[in-house]
Amino acid sequence: MLLRYIFFRALMLIPVSISISVVIFMIVHLIPGDPIDNLIRVGSSPSDRAALVVKYGLDQSIFVQYFRWVGAMFHGDFGTAIVLRRPVADLIAQNLPYSLTLGAFAFAFSSIVGIILGTISATTRSKVVQQFVRGFILLGSTVPGFWLALLMILFFAVQLQWFPVSGARGWDSLVLPVLTIGFGGVALVARVTRVALLDVRREDFVVLLHAKGLSSAAILFRHLLPHAMLPVVTILALRIGWILGGAVTVEFVFARPGLGSLLIRALGQRDYPVVQGSLLMLALAVMLGTLIGDVAQAMMDPRIREAKT
Amino acid sequence: MTMLEVRDLEVAFGPIAPLSGVSFSLSKGETLGIVGESGSGKSLAAMSVLGLLPLSGGRITAGSIIFDGQELAGLPEPAYRKLRGGRIGLITQNPMTSLDPLQKIGPQVDAVAVLHLGMTSAQARARTVDILGTLRIPEPALICNRYPHQMSGGMKQRIVIAMALAADPDLLVADEPTTALDVTVQAQIIRLLDDLVKERDLALVLITHDMSVVAQTCDKVVVMYAGRVVERGTVTAIFDAPQHPYTQALIGCIPGAAGADEHLTSIPGTVPTVLNYPKGCPFHTRCAHMQPICTTDVPAFVSHNDSAAACHFAGDMK
Numbered sequence: 090m091l092l093r094y095i096f097f098r099a100l101m102l103i104p105v106s107i108s109i110s111v112v113i114f115m116i117v118h119l120i121p122g123d124p125i126d127n128l129i130r131v132g133s134s135p136s137d138r139a140a141l142v143v144k145y146g147l148d149q150s151i152f153v154q155y156f157r158w159v160g161a162m163f164h165g166d167f168g169t170a171i172v173l174r175r176p177v178a179d180l181i182a183q184n185l186p187y188s189l190t191l192g193a194f195a196f197a198f199s200s201i202v203g204i205i206l207g208t209i210s211a212t213t214r215s216k217v218v219q220q221f222v223r224g225f226i227l228l229g230s231t232v233p234g235f236w237l238a239l240l241m242i243l244f245f246a247v248q249l250q251w252f253p254v255s256g257a258r259g260w261d262s263l264v265l266p267v268l269t270i271g272f273g274g275v276a277l278v279a280r281v282t283r284v285a286l287l288d289v290r291r292e293d294f295v296v297l298l299h300a301k302g303l304s305s306a307a308i309l310f311r312h313l314l315p316h317a318m319l320p321v322v323t324i325l326a327l328r329i330g331w332i333l334g335g336a337v338t339v340e341f342v343f344a345r346p347g348l349g350s351l352l353i354r355a356l357g358q359r360d361y362p363v364v365q366g367s368l369l370m371l372a373l374a375v376m377l378g379t380l381i382g383d384v385a386q387a388m389m390d391p392r393i394r395e396a397k398t
Numbered sequence: 399m400t401m402l403e404v405r406d407l408e409v410a411f412g413p414i415a416p417l418s419g420v421s422f423s424l425s426k427g428e429t430l431g432i433v434g435e436s437g438s439g440k441s442l443a444a445m446s447v448l449g450l451l452p453l454s455g456g457r458i459t460a461g462s463i464i465f466d467g468q469e470l471a472g473l474p475e476p477a478y479r480k481l482r483g484g485r486i487g488l489i490t491q492n493p494m495t496s497l498d499p500l501q502k503i504g505p506q507v508d509a510v511a512v513l514h515l516g517m518t519s520a521q522a523r524a525r526t527v528d529i530l531g532t533l534r535i536p537e538p539a540l541i542c543n544r545y546p547h548q549m550s551g552g553m554k555q556r557i558v559i560a561m562a563l564a565a566d567p568d569l570l571v572a573d574e575p576t577t578a579l580d581v582t583v584q585a586q587i588i589r590l591l592d593d594l595v596k597e598r599d600l601a602l603v604l605i606t607h608d609m610s611v612v613a614q615t616c617d618k619v620v621v622m623y624a625g626r627v628v629e630r631g632t633v634t635a636i637f638d639a640p641q642h643p644y645t646q647a648l649i650g651c652i653p654g655a656a657g658a659d660e661h662l663t664s665i666p667g668t669v670p671t672v673l674n675y676p677k678g679c680p681f682h683t684r685c686a687h688m689q690p691i692c693t694t695d696v697p698a699f700v701s702h703n704d705s706a707a708a709c710h711f712a713g714d715m716k
Contacts, residue, residue, distance in 0.1 A: 300450065
């Protein structure tokens, strides 16, 4: 049952990938400006420029360019960066580990702390704790990451000098970026956990669980939390892609290498192949994240497992 | 031997008291029917007995609930937990939503025996299979590996009954156990409960708004209206000579009771909500025999044969 679900669910990735590749390609080519402007030396003649345009295939029609790009990708060739003059695949391979490390830690941090915080706020009777968590959730969901990053640097790196200001050397340089990205994640996960717990607590079957004589703790851990985890898993899965790509501004502020930094730099230089390649990686991360989330949900909920795919 | 005695029970949610002056008692091997329209406080009475009022924010403000000689009003939660599921079983109204949809049937039933009888999960499973069998569930061992959504409403209600029975309780509280079921299945479930009471010498509180179910299965009846008991007595006394106009009206609503070719009757108006319980006799706003005194004075119980009715004119009315 589950395998069947996973198979059909994975099959749906094919049309999604095709649409995404079209959209990414179109958007990139619709941005005004072109990479040749960044590449060309001052004082070059118009014919030098034309030669470069031909060299990178930018004189072809947009359809030809698209199919060339897609065709090459099937051979593992993501093109060559126009400005950086290196294979896009190399650039991504070089930057991806940094994003993955940061993403993995931020993800783990926001899931664990978020679930615990959400559970506490949904079960505590203390008004003070409830207000505190609610305030935290509000802050976490509204404070922008780049600003929080600056505050973190100012306080923990400059004032207290506990952690390095920037870069990606050593584990201590991970702490502030993880906290910055995780802060918003914790707030989001805590909010979803809290609401889901309060919702499921109102279900009929909970009355019967109490009537069976189960303790509140047993009901929470064996029955309420598994239910509350369904929406949490969805939101976490969507966040996998977000953290990899959404870490863009945070990577930038901390001057860390990574997919986000690569993308921002390439965008500034209109380096089409790099922008396309890294956007595609992020889209892939979002798709895989959603897939993982759906499969996790199907593993947790027998009703989804048996529903038509 | 008296299993459950509720005396002058009053329940409040904040400043609002949706239940007051509720009394009834029942012995081993007996079935007590609590009847009344929706909103009359039947389910609240059941939740009070199980000590589940705090779940919805209510509490007992007066009166007592004595179960097998033990006072339950004000009983601390850990002690109450031992009784719930252990000595008092609950059967809820809607079997479709009464089971945890994420868990298989087996573990949900096993949990009761593990908790209250101290069994290992293997022992509990054997017991579960055994109980499901006695409840006439086909292939009980297979059913244990099913999920709730894979079963029919009638089957699910049997599972709920199995959970209630798993620790050999002395008292069963069934809160409208058949309301959400098909008519054909309703009869099966009612017969099943009836058999269980006889076989296991249980005390059963059967909450229903179906007077014909009461006539078939109950020994005693409590008629509730707007959070109060308006009449109580043996089932024969109540059905042969109902004293309270509300009871008379309820019996008048049973299809076929008044003869096959007559129109179905209904009681005009609706049950008042908790926020506007009438003064005096709670039923006076809908009563055909209303007199001035009914709007001011709460009627006391007047005994008549094996029943008692809270009506100023009980005994005078036909």
